[in-house]
Amino acid sequence: MELRAENLRVTAGRREILRGVDFAARAGEVAVIAGPNGSGKTTLLRALTGEIAHGGRVALNGRDCAALRPAELALLRAVLPQAAALSFPFTALEVVRLGLTAGVPGTRAATGRLPAMALARVGLAGFEGRHFHDLSGGEKQRVQLARVLVQIWEPVLDGAPRWLFLDEPVSALDIGHQLQVMAIARDYARAGGGVVAVLHDLNLTAMHADRVTLLDGGRVRSAGTPAEVLTDATLSAAYHCRLRTNTPPPAGGPWILPQAADHCQEEAAE
Ligand SMILES: Nc1ncnc2c1ncn2[C@@H]1O[C@H](COP(=O)(O)OP(=O)(O)OP(=O)(O)O)[C@@H](O)[C@H]1O
Ligand SMILES: [Mg+2]
Incomplete structure (x- = not known):
């Protein structure tokens, strides 16, 4: 079961916000949408969830979203908006x-x-x-x-996966709670649901995404596994700054490497 979108196009006036975006995500996986401010991440999420008018087609679990009634959609997917x-x-x-x-x-x-x-x-x-x-x-x-x-x-209803769409779910969170939310996303996927999350944090993306779609200027610049997408050349071009992956920080600088949300899970269990 999967989410598949083809040739998504969104315009606002004469501005093209999404310019023919293909997107795919599988139940059981965490799919991350990344990209610079204004690249179209929220617009893509809102097109995928049927919240805005768009060209192209979105199919959820093999069913055309445009043909689903609001009540059916509400049972199939839930959306955390950016604000x-x-x-x-x-x-x-x-x-x-x-x-x-x-x-x-x-x-x-x-x-x-x-x-x-x-x-x-x-x-x-x-x-x-x-x-x-x-x-x-x-x-x-x-x-x-x-x-x-x-x-x-329940991540699965009547044998069909359900889908969490999360637009920057960790933007206001401290490092421990970021890991806790990513663990919730992972658990949901592990139990058979699908997760599509917009993230700005590339390290969280590298750690938690099964698949990454990197948007740039309303188009897909790169899509694939984190190793395929999160490369020096691709990231530097998309974000217009010099980025080095897999490189230790300058000598003497602290390097915060998130590992797991231990204390938060204890807190939740109390
Ligand atoms: N209704 C609208 N009318 C005009 N322009 C819009 C509209 N909605 C979005 N845009 C523009 O489309 C572009 C993409 O917006 P979007 O919210 O999808 O970006 P984003 O990738 O989610 O950015 P951010 O990281 O800042 O949340 C932006 O330049 C935005 O100003
Ligand atoms: Mg956004």
């Missing part, structure tokens, strides 16, 4: 519960426990009654992720 504004004075638990309104099959008791379980999964056990507006930026981002998770909690 989510909230105008009501909701608690963290109420925000997460919004994910349930998209339609989660299951017993009332099971869905009743789900929001609290999702908060614990993102390391926010005990935050249920906290006001969303009072939370820190990283806490808000993780509450929004919990909301997305409850929408499609």
Whole structure:
């Protein structure tokens, strides 16, 4: 089962934002979309999830997305937007519960426990009654992720994979919580779901992506495994700066190398 998009085109006025983008992702894998600011990552994600009008075709699990009803789409995929504004004075638990309104099959008791379980999964056990507006930026981002998770909690439904679309899910997070969120993505894929995430952090991408699509100027500059895509020449050309991969930092400089989200998993289990 897979996600496959062909020749995606998006225009805004006379500007071409996506110029014939092909994209593929497989259930069981984490697919990362990378690229400079303005290269079209969010636009691609929104085209893949059917949120914006586009040319070309998107097929999810072999079904043409344009033919799926909103309720069917809501059962198949959940979307974490790059920025989510909230105008009501909701608690963290109420925000997460919004994910349930998209339609989660299951017993009332099971869905009743789900929001609290999702908060614990993102390391926010005990935050249920906290006001969303009072939370820190990283806490808000993780509450929004919990909301997305409850929408499609089980990675496989009736034998078909479900899909998480995450637009910069770690942009506000400290290094430990970045690893925790990437572990959530990996677990979702390992359990049979599909994950498509937009990431700016190339080291996180190198560590966690099965497949990378590097956008540049609304086109695919490179697509493949991290080793194929994350090369000196490709990255330097895309980001307009000199980048060296697999090179130690200058002598004496600290080099932060993320490994695993140990303390965060303990925190979630408490
Ligand atoms: N509705 C719109 N009208 C006009 N231009 C738009 C519209 N939406 C996006 N764009 C432009 O299209 C380009 C791609 O935008 P997009 O949000 O997809 O970039 P991105 O790769 O997600 O960037 P970032 O890393 O900053 O989030 C940008 O130059 C943006 O200004
Ligand atoms: Mg974006």
